Amino acid sequence: MTQDSYSRREFLGVTAAAATGSVAARTIFLNSDPSADALRTFAPSDTLRFGIVGVGMEGSGLLSTAINLPGVQCAAAADLYDGRHTLAREIVRPDLPVTRRYRELLDNKDIDCIVAAVPDHWHRQVVIDSVNAGKDIYCEKPMSHTAADGVAMVDAAKKSGRIVQIGSQRVSSQVCAKAKEIIAQGLLGDMMLVEGWLGRNDPTGAWQYPPPFDLSPQNLDWDTWQGDVRPKRPFDPILFARWRCWKEYGTGVAGDLLVHLVSGMMYMLGLNEPPTRAAAVGGIRHWKDGRNMPDVHAVVYDYSGLPVYMRLNLACEMPETYRIQGSRGLLEVTGSSVSFTPQLGIDTYPSYYTGSFPRAMREEYLRRWHAENDEKLAKLPAQESVTYRMADFDDLAPHLRTFFDAVRSRKPVTEDVVFGHNAALACHMANESYFKKTSVTWDPLAQVIRT
Secondary structure, eight states, X not given: OOTTOOOHHHHHHHHGGGSOOOOEEEEEEOOSOOOOGGGOOOOGGGOEEEEEEOOSHHHHHHHHHHTTSTTEEEEEEEXXXXXXXXXXXXXXXXXXXXXXXXXHHHHOTTOOEEEEOOOGGGHHHHHHHHHHTTOEEEEESSSOSSHHHHHHHHHHHHHHTOOEEEEOGGGGOHHHHHHHHHHHTTXXXXXEEEEEEEXXXXXXXXXXXXXXXXXXXXXXXXXXXXXXXXXXXXXXXXXXXXXXXXXXXXXXXXXXXXXXXXXHHHHHHTOOSOOSEEEEEEEXXXXXXXXXXXXXXXXXXXXXXXXXXXXXXXXSOEEEEEEEEETTEEEEEESSEEEEEXXXXXXXXXXXXXXXXXXXXXXXXXXXXXXXXXXXXXXXXXXXXXXXXXXXXXXXXXXXXXXHHHHHHOOOOSSOHHHHHHHHHHHHHHHHHHHHTSOEEEETTTTEEEO
């Protein structure tokens, strides 16, 4: 190396004195759920009686949580499998009315609202039937099985005036609420890019659920369970337990996991629109068990110019995480924490490009740069990275509580039928792009996905 030549590293070394100090860090612990449910009381006239449709894995959890909320009672349960009638009575009370026909709950004038946790291909019918019967409904995510289903559900809900809340609980997470607050304050500057990911690595996480031992055509209405799916399939306990693996009944990792990432992102960023474009790749790389939905799925979205990259994996454990990147900082969100690391977005040392200048010119540049910047940099406030942590918070209870409170008050919910539809559309676009092997767009006028 000659006397007049500089490497980038050496140039940064001799000019580092102009840079500000390192970023300090602190941690703030968020309180648990601030609502005092245990102290709330309701008059008998304000007690809500709900009927539950579907008492499977998710439905049984919804049922157990809902009946422990003040002023809420379960009046009846519907499921096509008789074993879940037994389960519902074990959760609620031995004499709970049960039926295979959910429309009996809709006809029951003593039932104020419906909580539904059924396979994706039944969401449209249950929601439309419920709102047309004058019942408000909480429906599990994703809201719809197809884009066309979602359009019909939005139309029915708007015409009926009933409350529809979708069950992606991130909009009721205190962690996401803190992230939303930080973003709304403009601390990130210009929004540049959003990343999100979630992964599992076990058979149960990949939906290889064990079917009930006693399942048979005698205790399960198999024909009704299949709905309008054609061709009809012979009785198969595997299909019943693992329906998420098949596009005829479910929406795969997009509808099970991606919808959480998308709805959480929409809530934090204050978005309520579908992506304008999506391009996805993936495949069945590990769980080669007969499924036709991918076990790894990655998608890039265009949200009116904002790039969003989401990825799901059923054979590699990855805690649910977002990285929201702005021109003034980085926001990382997990299930229990929010970390904001500020960035100045300015030069804090002379440009290393001038290492390519002749010595005299470089020295003159350095003299001018320090004269113009050293005093300003010295006056900059210390940069501080802040992490907000929360322990042992369950967002299901507050999400259900929001629904029941809205049924009483008629106030709108955050995750209403339009929000749920827009979040589900992102999932349908991801699946459509995967199966068509091309990018897709959303046509808002025709309300269809186009390739």
